[in-house]
Amino acid sequence: MKIQQDVYFDDLEPGHELPGREYGPLTIVDTVRWAGLQENWQHLHYDRDWVREHDGLRAFIASGAYRQALLMRMLTDWIGPRGWLRKISIRHTHPTFEGDTMRYSAVVVKKSPDPADPWIECELEGKNQDGRQILTGRCTLLLPPKTRLNTGAT
């Protein structure tokens, strides 16, 4: 398979917006498939009657780990095979209910002054189909400079 690296440290500056992603609408198939992977049988993620009775919610909600996985997929796709997701912090601010979408965005806010230590920091945000924020976060990404490739390989 051909190695395609589209993003380089040298080309980025604070203010650069990463390509956003939209996932969903969330279905019971999505949440059950995730529950199976995680072996997480909490009714919160698939049982409409139970969440109304027990949690006072109008519908089941996506697992936080599932939402994080989709956000991380957006980042690891963008940094390419020679990039490295070094750090991510996430704060969940509103649930994703059945039928909701997850729209993720990221913007570069900081860049290493040292090309020998090529990292950038991004602010992350997730919103639902109504524009309501569902999560915020921050990440540190290592990117290859054009002159010296950084694979993170061991």
Next chain:
Amino acid sequence: MSEREVLSEVLLAWIGRTSPLQPLEVLSASDVRRYVDATGDANPLWLDDDFARSLGHRGRLLPPLLVGWIPFSLKEQGASERLASFDLRRQLPVPENYTNVRNAGSETEWLKPAFLGEPLSSQSRIVDIVARPGKMGMGIYVTQEEQVFNPKQEIVLRRRHTIALFPKQPFGAKEGSEGDR
């Protein structure tokens, strides 16, 4: 309930408690396949050994989210004592009606690649327990730090994760804006 009522001395005594170093289940190619099916994250770095080797890795990597992955069922109370000790938070003496658990947030750092089939081990420590009032009542916020080690005892992952526990909610009470599980 007030802050004093939910934060008993017995509960607060758990701050600083550390789990033993536990070997994690070795993740298989089918675990990764099910992760890819669930997320659509078909990155060749976790699916194609040759591709990963062409980048200097010794084989395909685990997707970052699966590093230190512990199936939820192993963390549940009711499992054996050894398995339950994977997640100290499952053993906390919180009030009985605090059954509504939400994921309040996390910070995760990947220090080295972890590879498919690599035996990893994990250790965790309760670092903070606080109470805060919110839309869903008085919440108990528990923060745990976890480290995941490779066979060379190098740290491949560090995570600081906070869960929020709330009392059982009546229908239509709130929509859980404090976060989700």
